[in-house]
Amino acid sequence: xxxxxxxxxxxxxxxxxxxxxxxxxxxxxxxxxxxxxxxxxxxxxxxxxxxxxxxxxxxxxxxxxxxxxxxxxxxxxxxxxxxxxxxxxxxxxxxxxxxxxxxxxxxxxxxxxxxxxxxxxxxxxxxxxxxxxxxxxxxxxxxxxxxxxxxxxxxxxxxxxxxxxxxxxxxxxxxxxxxxxxxxxxxxxxxxxxxxxxxxxxxxxxxxxxxxxxxxxxxxxxxxxxxxxxxxxxxxxxxxxxxxxxxxxxxxxxxxxxxxxxxxxxxxxxxxxxxxxxxxxxxxxxxxxxxxxxxxxxxxxxxxxxxxxxxxxxxxxxxxxxxxxxxxxxxxxxxxxxxxxxxxxxxxxxxxxxxxxxxxxxxxxxxxxxxx
Amino acid sequence: xxxxxxxxxxxxxxxxxxxxxxxxxxxxxxxxxxxxxxxxxxxxxxxxxxxxxxxxxxxxxxxxxxxxxxxxxxxxxxxxxxxxxxxxxxxxxxxxxxxxxxxxxxxxxxxxxxxxxxxxxxxxxxxxxxxxxxxxxxxxxxxxxxxxxxxxxxxxxxxxxxxxxxxxxxxxxxxxxxxxxxxxxxxxxxxxxxxxxxxxxxxxxxxxxxxxxxxxxxxxxxxxxxxxxxxxxxxxxxxxxxxxxxxxxxxxxxxxxxxxxxxxxxxxxxxxxxxxxxxxxxxxxxxxxxxxxxxxxxxxxxxxxxxxxxxxxxxxxxxxxxxxxxxxxxxxxxxxxxxxxxxxxxxxxxxxxxxxxxxxxxxxxxxxxxxxxxxxxxxxxxxxxxxxxxxxxxxxxxxxxxxxxxxxxxxxxxxxxxxxxxxxxxxxxxxxxxxxxxxxxxxxxxxxxxxxxxxxxxxxxxxxxxxxxxxxxxxxxxxxxxxxxxxxxxxxxxxxxxxxxxxxxxxxxxxxxxxxxxxxxxxxxxxxxxxxxxxxxxxxxxxxxxxxxxxxxxxxxxxxxxxxxxxxxxxxxxxxxxxxxxxxxxxxxxxxxxxxxxxxxxxxxxxxxxxxxxxxxxxx
Numbered sequence: 001x002x003x004x005x006x007x008x009x010x011x012x013x014x015x016x017x018x019x020x021x022x023x024x025x026x027x028x029x030x031x032x033x034x035x036x037x038x039x040x041x042x043x044x045x046x047x048x049x050x051x052x053x054x055x056x057x058x059x060x061x062x063x064x065x066x067x068x069x070x071x072x073x074x075x076x077x078x079x080x081x082x083x084x085x086x087x088x089x090x091x092x093x094x095x096x097x098x099x100x101x102x103x104x105x106x107x108x109x110x111x112x113x114x115x116x117x118x119x120x121x122x123x124x125x126x127x128x129x130x131x132x133x134x135x136x137x138x139x140x141x142x143x144x145x146x147x148x149x150x151x152x153x154x155x156x157x158x159x160x161x162x163x164x165x166x167x168x169x170x171x172x173x174x175x176x177x178x179x180x181x182x183x184x185x186x187x188x189x190x191x192x193x194x195x196x197x198x199x200x201x202x203x204x205x206x207x208x209x210x211x212x213x214x215x216x217x218x219x220x221x222x223x224x225x226x227x228x229x230x231x232x233x234x235x236x237x238x239x240x241x242x243x244x245x246x247x248x249x250x251x252x253x254x255x256x257x258x259x260x261x262x263x264x265x266x267x268x269x270x271x272x273x274x275x276x277x278x279x280x281x282x283x284x285x286x287x288x289x290x291x292x293x294x295x296x297x298x299x300x301x302x303x304x305x306x307x308x309x310x311x312x313x314x315x316x317x318x319x320x321x322x323x324x325x326x327x328x329x330x331x332x333x334x335x336x337x338x339x340x341x342x343x344x345x346x347x348x349x350x351x352x353x354x355x356x357x358x359x360x361x362x363x364x365x366x367x368x369x370x371x372x
Numbered sequence: 373x374x375x376x377x378x379x380x381x382x383x384x385x386x387x388x389x390x391x392x393x394x395x396x397x398x399x400x401x402x403x404x405x406x407x408x409x410x411x412x413x414x415x416x417x418x419x420x421x422x423x424x425x426x427x428x429x430x431x432x433x434x435x436x437x438x439x440x441x442x443x444x445x446x447x448x449x450x451x452x453x454x455x456x457x458x459x460x461x462x463x464x465x466x467x468x469x470x471x472x473x474x475x476x477x478x479x480x481x482x483x484x485x486x487x488x489x490x491x492x493x494x495x496x497x498x499x500x501x502x503x504x505x506x507x508x509x510x511x512x513x514x515x516x517x518x519x520x521x522x523x524x525x526x527x528x529x530x531x532x533x534x535x536x537x538x539x540x541x542x543x544x545x546x547x548x549x550x551x552x553x554x555x556x557x558x559x560x561x562x563x564x565x566x567x568x569x570x571x572x573x574x575x576x577x578x579x580x581x582x583x584x585x586x587x588x589x590x591x592x593x594x595x596x597x598x599x600x601x602x603x604x605x606x607x608x609x610x611x612x613x614x615x616x617x618x619x620x621x622x623x624x625x626x627x628x629x630x631x632x633x634x635x636x637x638x639x640x641x642x643x644x645x646x647x648x649x650x651x652x653x654x655x656x657x658x659x660x661x662x663x664x665x666x667x668x669x670x671x672x673x674x675x676x677x678x679x680x681x682x683x684x685x686x687x688x689x690x691x692x693x694x695x696x697x698x699x700x701x702x703x704x705x706x707x708x709x710x711x712x713x714x715x716x717x718x719x720x721x722x723x724x725x726x727x728x729x730x731x732x733x734x735x736x737x738x739x740x741x742x743x744x745x746x747x748x749x750x751x752x753x754x755x756x757x758x759x760x761x762x763x764x765x766x767x768x769x770x771x772x773x774x775x776x777x778x779x780x781x782x783x784x785x786x787x788x789x790x791x792x793x794x795x796x797x798x799x800x801x802x803x804x805x806x807x808x809x810x811x812x813x814x815x816x817x818x819x820x821x822x823x824x825x826x827x828x829x830x831x832x833x834x835x836x837x838x839x840x841x842x843x844x845x846x847x848x849x850x851x852x853x854x855x856x857x858x859x860x861x862x863x864x865x866x867x868x869x870x871x872x873x874x875x876x877x878x879x880x881x882x883x884x885x886x887x888x889x890x891x892x893x894x895x896x897x898x899x900x901x902x903x904x905x906x907x908x909x910x911x912x913x914x915x916x917x918x919x920x921x922x923x924x925x926x927x928x929x930x931x932x933x934x935x936x937x938x939x940x941x942x943x944x945x946x947x948x949x950x951x952x953x954x955x956x957x958x959x960x961x962x963x964x965x966x967x968x969x970x971x972x973x974x975x976x977x978x979x980x981x982x983x984x985x986x987x988x989x990x991x992x
Contacts, residue, residue, distance in 0.1 A: 087932065099642065180628075181636060
């Protein structure tokens with residue numbers, strides 16, 4: 001009996017949804033949630049596979065929601081086209097923090113519903129990870145890596161960015177991150193300031209003149225300003241440079257393969273991705289549930305075992321064996337000596353209408369074309 | 373027949389839409405087309421307009437602050453010194469890369485055309501093989517070859533030629549090597565398609581009149597090949613303007629190009645409108661180059677115009693002209709005799725050494741083109757999860773990881789399908805447009821040529837966003853046909869350039885002859901024109917297929933994550949890990965078409981054998 005009533009009510013709701021859906025209105029999305037679907041961009045490679053194993057499959061099992069995954073990443077331009085044309089074909093994606101702040105500033109994402117989070121889970125999540133527009137999915141770092149053949153244990157090893165800049169004391173070929181993606185808040189800016197003696201807690205607002213004065217000093221010693229993780233991985237593996245800045249995961253990968261490299265965690269630059277929901281997602285409620293699910297300590301611990309990046313929920317470390325935990329950027333011991341990148345500063349708009357990212361990029365473009 | 377003739381006299385009041393062309397009374401249409409060949413370009417412009425042009429115009433107006441109209445954005449762009457520096461640097465890098473392509477490409481194309489038919493086919497295939505390996509993979513292969521601890525340095529260290537590694541990579545030279553490697557086939561292709569159409573007897577005639585080989589080449593062959601050279605220059609230069617992955621990977625800190633700035637600007641601001649200005653600046657550069665090279669791709673078409681060589685013959689040759697002529701006259705009788713003697717001789721000493729030099733040249737050019745692909749192929753058998761040459765151990769695991777992953781196979785077939793559709797569509801539409809515009813007044817032809825070429829001039833991100841808006845209006849976002857149209861927009865330009873070059877040498881009197889024999893326009897086209905311009909059409913089709921097969925930026929925007937092409941899948945892979953799966957994919961893409969061609973060739977050879985055995989009389 002109840003089945004029939006439910007069924008009739010179900011029919012009514014769906015036909016209403018269809019009727020509304022045919023109208024050119026965003027309201028159609030809210031009602032279509034009953035479909036029990038979710039489309040997640042999980043990213044490529046091992047990262048994508050880990051997202052599927054640690055989050056997507058258990059989420060399907062727990063909620064019965066049918067999840068479709070795509071192994072790709074979202075770009076700002078794509079998201080903007082998608083939301084503005086109301087042709088939202090993805091419900092959950094993750095994005096680097098700088099891009100996340102830009103998209104949030106443009107109003108392209110749904111606000112996160114923190115009311116569905118359990119208190120102990122919410123308390124475990126690092127503060128910067130809980131933004132109105134997104135929750136941090138994973139934490140990684142850009143840090144110093146050196147070749148152990150060039151810098152053996154019985155000789156002094158570089159530990160600070162000032163050491164990296166000191167070519168007399170630590171001779172060797174350098175590679176640094178390029179500033180070409182200044183908009184991605186990824187450039188050698190913080191490193192340059194730390195090398196010049198700025199205190200870690202006084203980095204922001206970044207003194208752009210000082211950054212480039214410092215970069216002038218290291219410029220002749222840098223063999224390659226790398227632009228992608230693949231590039232720096234190849235540089236480290238080929239021993240093109242002895243002392244580099246790199247993503248921690250790329251260096252870990254090579255060390256696990258037996259390359260003679262050592263990671264220096266001191267003054268590591270921490271950065272992270274946010275899970276977000278495109279504005280107008282037709283499955284927004286499921287998307288909220290998915291993000292809540294994916295930021296639980298137990299799930300993040302499972303993820304870290306598959307793809308060694310730092311969890312944003314520190315409770316996860318209770319479930320991760322110490323050996324693995326020591327490889328993760330957000331390990332409590334490392335957090336103390338790391339510098340979180342302030343993605344928000346990069347998107348702040350100055351009096352000239354330009355963001356700090358744009359200003360940095362403009363300066364970078366000018367700087368690279370100078371004859372050294 | 374009678375009804376057709378009747379309707380044929382009726383005046384037509386409206387333009388014939390592309391799709392309706394087949395349905396409407398054919399004779400009437402054909403007659404109209406004869407009077408107004410420009411209508412043949414209607415399908416091409418219909419696609420361009422619907423899919424891409426309208427949003428681009430909107431973007432252009434926005435860059436001018438329409439409706440109030442100001443140049444503020446442009447002033448802002450040029451006020452920034454770095455923008456001007458990088459603009460000139462972009463032109464410089466593109467020009468040098470194009471020049472190197474000409475220096476290597478022209479003799480190579482010439483020698484390929486001069487080779488025996490069977491060898492020629494093999495050589496043409498060898499020239500195009502590198503294109504089948506993804507550009508990204510090839511760029512990484514150069515890092516492996518030129519790197520500080522790379523193949524070349526290790527080899528030289530081993531041989532004791534150098535004591536410390538040379539800096540072969542991360543500088544301008546490496547950028548040129550990478551760019552030339554990618555663009556050289558684009559230079560050779562139009563050259564080949566034109567050179568194959570040159571009547572060899574013209575050169576022979578010049579020789580019989582006493583012209584020495586070089587003079588015969590300079591005065592006869594070179595002028596006739598100029599349309600191919602021009603379109604090769606154009607194609608190469610335009611594509612070079614848009615490079616950014618190669619300079620980023622192989623170049624040093626200051627080897628930036630305008631596209632580098634454009635892409636990072638999009639990243640920083642997250643909006644495409646902000647890069648409208650540099651995009652239109654890039655287009656302006658193309659317009660300037662086009663007008664320098666002669667906007668008319670099919671400029672000296674028909675033989676009735678003034679001889680092309682006068683304008684291209686350098687002055688030093690003119691000043692030496694009288695002397696040369698005098699000497700020629702002295703030697704004329706002797707040379708005439710020798711010419712007849714040479715014709716029937718197996719080949720003199722000098723000819724043999726010239727042949728050797730030519731052979732070595734082609735071999736070196738092909739080695740340069742194929743070596744990185746060879747390195748990729750070897751690396752794909754590595755047992756280590758990174759790119760390494762030579763590999764320390766061998767395994768097939770990366771091939772297994774390809775075949776065990778349905779997403780790789782699926783992406784591969786999607787791309788093949790899309791490529792075929794794009795090749796068919798853009799070749800038909802592009803050939804019609806080239807044919808139609810070649811018969812149109814230059815004043816009309818020039819601006820229309822610009823429109824057709826603009827999609828390959830603009831940075832792909834800008835084209836991508838425009839195409840997205842165009843397709844969205846058509847309701848085709850995320851559909852296969854939407855992607856086909858998007859790729860076609862770019863592919864038409866390439867087809868157009870190559871076919872136009874072939875049409876430039878095409879003697880229209882052949883058509884007139886056919887028509888004087890009462891062949892209809894359609895029949896003339898199918899039986900006379902098409903067979904004569906076939907090399908260009910095939911070249912265009914190949915280019916179109918590869919354009920689609922390699923396209924990444926536009927596809928990533930318009931597929932909205934619902935269609936996965938091979939470049940998307942490769943890009944996803946290479947961004948996350950540079951394991952040799954990507955090398956394995958590249959190797960298979962290289963080997964499969966070659967195997968296919970061999971099968972085809974063997975089949976053709978067999979059928980010819982059986983056909984020949986039926987013919988009893990030898991042909992002497």
